[in-house]
Amino acid sequence: MKTLETDVIVVAAGPSGLAACVSAAENGAQVICFEKGTAVGGTANMGMGPFGVESRVQKRMMINLKKEEVFRRFMDYVHWQADAKLVHDYFWLSGNTIDWLEDMGVVFAGAMKNFPDSEPTWHVVMPEGGGKPGPRCASAMNKVMYERAMELGVEFYLETPVYELIKDGDEVVGVRAKDKDGEEIEAWAGAVIIATGGFGTNPDMIKEYTGFTMHENITTFEVPGVVGDGIKMAWAAGAGKSRMEMERIIGMPLPGAMVFQRPQSTIFNQGAAIAINRSGYRVCDESVMQNMSVGANIIGFQQGRELWRMLDSDAVEYYRTHELDFPSEVFQDDPTVDFEETWEKWAKEFPNDAFAADSVEELAKAMGVNVENLVATVEQYNKFCDMNYDDDFNKDRNYLHPLRGKKFYAMRYSSHAYGSCGGIKVDHTLRAITQDYVPIPGLYAVGMDVCDIYNGTYDYYFPGNSMGFCVNTGRIAGKNAAEYANRPMEDE
Numbered sequence: 001m002k003t004l005e006t007d008v009i010v011v012a013a014g015p016s017g018l019a020a021c022v023s024a025a026e027n028g029a030q031v032i033c034f035e036k037g038t039a040v041g042g043t044a045n046m047g048m049g050p051f052g053v054e055s056r057v058q059k060r061m062m063i064n065l066k067k068e069e070v071f072r073r074f075m076d077y078v079h080w081q082a083d084a085k086l087v088h089d090y091f092w093l094s095g096n097t098i099d100w101l102e103d104m105g106v107v108f109a110g111a112m113k114n115f116p117d118s119e120p121t122w123h124v125v126m127p128e129g130g131g132k133p134g135p136r137c138a139s140a141m142n143k144v145m146y147e148r149a150m151e152l153g154v155e156f157y158l159e160t161p162v163y164e165l166i167k168d169g170d171e172v173v174g175v176r177a178k179d180k181d182g183e184e185i186e187a188w189a190g191a192v193i194i195a196t197g198g199f200g201t202n203p204d205m206i207k208e209y210t211g212f213t214m215h216e217n218i219t220t221f222e223v224p225g226v227v228g229d230g231i232k233m234a235w236a237a238g239a240g241k242s243r244m245e246m247e248r249i250i251g252m253p254l255p256g257a258m259v260f261q262r263p264q265s266t267i268f269n270q271g272a273a274i275a276i277n278r279s280g281y282r283v284c285d286e287s288v289m290q291n292m293s294v295g296a297n298i299i300g301f302q303q304g305r306e307l308w309r310m311l312d313s314d315a316v317e318y319y320r321t322h323e324l325d326f327p328s329e330v331f332q333d334d335p336t337v338d339f340e341e342t343w344e345k346w347a348k349e350f351p352n353d354a355f356a357a358d359s360v361e362e363l364a365k366a367m368g369v370n371v372e373n374l375v376a377t378v379e380q381y382n383k384f385c386d387m388n389y390d391d392d393f394n395k396d397r398n399y400l401h402p403l404r405g406k407k408f409y410a411m412r413y414s415s416h417a418y419g420s421c422g423g424i425k426v427d428h429t430l431r432a433i434t435q436d437y438v439p440i441p442g443l444y445a446v447g448m449d450v451c452d453i454y455n456g457t458y459d460y461y462f463p464g465n466s467m468g469f470c471v472n473t474g475r476i477a478g479k480n481a482a483e484y485a486n487r488p489m490e491d492e
C-alpha cells in the first residue's frame with residue numbers, strides 16, 4: 001500500500017477536474033489528481049469549447065453581449081428552478097475564465113453561435129497545430145490545462161481510479177484508489193474535489209434516476225469510465241442527491257456511427273424537412289428543431305420518443321444550389337455531396353433509421369408510420385406550400401417546399417444525450433451538502449457530477465454551457481478547496 005499526503009485531491013481530470021487542479025495550485029495548494037483513464041480531458045476531448053460571456057475573444061469580435069442579459073434570460077428559460085447564486089457566479093466568472101485559458105496558451109477560433117438564433121457564447125478551441133475547428137478540437141484546451149497544472153507542480157496518477165472517500169467524523173480527509181498494477185493507495189488531504197463527469201455511461205443509473213432505457217429510448221456517447229463513481233462515493237459520504245437528468249439533444253441513431261461522422265444526415269435538420277410522428281402527423285414548426293435541446297423535447301414528447309424528418313429529391317436539389325437554412329458549426333461539410341448514393345446505401349444498411357423510396361406510401365411503409373395519415377399530411381402540407389402559409393404551425397415561408405419530387409427520404413430521430421447532469425448536491429461555493437443542506441467539511445464536487453442548472457432543457461441559446469459550467473465550477477472549487485485546506489489553525 002502506498003500512502004500519500006497533500007492539500008487538495010482532485011478526483012478525475014476532465015475539464016472540471018483540470019480546471020480545479022490549476023486553480024487550487026494557483027491558490028497555493030499542493031495538489032494530487034487521480035484519473036481513471038489513460039489520458040486526461042475526459043468527455044471534453046470530444047467537444048469543441050466552453051461558454052463565456054464578456055471575454056476578450058468576444059470583445060475582439062465586437063460582440064457586445066452582457067452577462068446581466070445572459071443571466072436574466074437563462075434564469076427565465078429554466079423558470080428560476082436552479083441555484084441562481086451558482087449560475088450568477090459561473091456567468092460572472094466565465095468571461096474571465098476564457099481569458100485565463102487564453103493566458104495559459106489556449107487558442108480560440110472565436111466565439112460562435114450554435115444555430116442562427118443562439119448567441120455567440122461558444123468559445124470554440126483552435127485545434128492543435130491549427131486548421132479548421134471541428135469535433136474534438138477542445139482536446140487542445142485540456143492539454144494546455146494539463147501542462148499548466150504540471151508546471152504548477154500538480155501530480156497526476158493516470159489509470160488510477162478512486163473508489164472511496166476517507167472520512168474522519170463528518171470530515172472528508174482523503175481517498176482510496178488503486179493504481180494500474182493493482183497497488184492500493186491511501187491519500188490524505190485537507191480537501192477533496194470530485195469531478196468524475198456523471199453517469200452517462202451507466203445504464204442502471206440512467207434507468208433508476210432518469211427513467212430512460214439505454215439503447216431503447218435513449219443513446220449517449222458512452223464515454224468510457226463515466227459511470228457515476230464520484231456520485232456514489234459522495235452519497236456514501238453523506239452528500240445529498242440533486243436533480244438528475246440526461247443532457248438531451250436530438251439523436252440520430254444510426255448504429256455504430258457517431259453523429260458528427262455523417263454530414264449527409266444534417267440535411268434533415270434543414271427547414272424543408274417535415275417532422276412526422278408514428279401516427280403520420282406533422283408535430284411542429286420544424287425550424288425550431290435547429291435548437292437541438294428543443295428538438296430533443298419534441299422527440300421526447302412523441303409516442304415511443306421518436307420521430308422522423310422527411311424531405312424529397314427536389315429539396316435536396318434546392319440545398320445543392322442554395323445556402324443551408326441552418327448551417328452547422330460542427331458538421332461543416334456540404335450534406336448534399338453524394339447524398340443520394342449515401343442515403344440509398346444507408347437505407348439498406350440501417351433499415352430502422354434511414355429510408356429512401358419512390359413514393360410517400362412506400363416511404364411510410366418502410367418507416368412504419370401510419371400510411372394513410374402520412375399521405376394526407378403530405379397532401380395538406382403541399383397545399384400549405386402552394387398557399388405560402390403553414391396553417392398548422394406558421395413555419396416561416398422560406399422553409400415551405402412542397403414534397404412532390406421523384407424520390408422521398410427520411411431519417412428516424414430518437415433521444416440522444418451528451419451524458420448526464422447532476423447527482424451530488426452542492427451549495428454555490430461547490431461544497432457538497434447533505435440532503436438537509438449541511439456542508440460536508442472537506443468535500444467539494446464540480447462539473448457534470450453536480451450540474452443541475454438546466455431544469456430539463458439544456459440552454460442552447462447560450463452554447464458551450466456544459467463545458468463552461470465544468471471549467472468554471474472547477475475553477476471556483478479549486479480556489480475554495482485550497483483556501484479550506486490551508487485555512488489558519490484558529491479556524492479549526
Ligand SMILES: Cc1cc2nc3c(=O)[nH]c(=O)nc-3n(C[C@H](O)[C@H](O)[C@H](O)COP(=O)(O)OP(=O)(O)OC[C@H]3O[C@@H](n4cnc5c(N)ncnc54)[C@H](O)[C@@H]3O)c2cc1C
Nearest residue numbers: 012014016036042043044047048049162197447448464467
Ligand atoms: C460529442 C460531445 C461533444 C461535446 N461538445 C461540447 C461543447 O462543444 N461544448 C460544451 O460545453 N460541452 C460539450 N460537451 C459536453 C462536455 O464535454 C461535458 O459536459 C464535459 O466534458 C464534462 O466535464 P466533466 O469534467 O464533468 O467530466 P468528463 O469530461 O466526463 O470527465 C470525467 C473524467 O472522470 C474520470 N473518472 C471517472 N471515474 C473516475 C474515478 N473513479 N477515479 C478517477 N477518475 C474517474 C473519467 O475517466 C473522465 O476522464 C460535449 C460532449 C460530447 C459527448
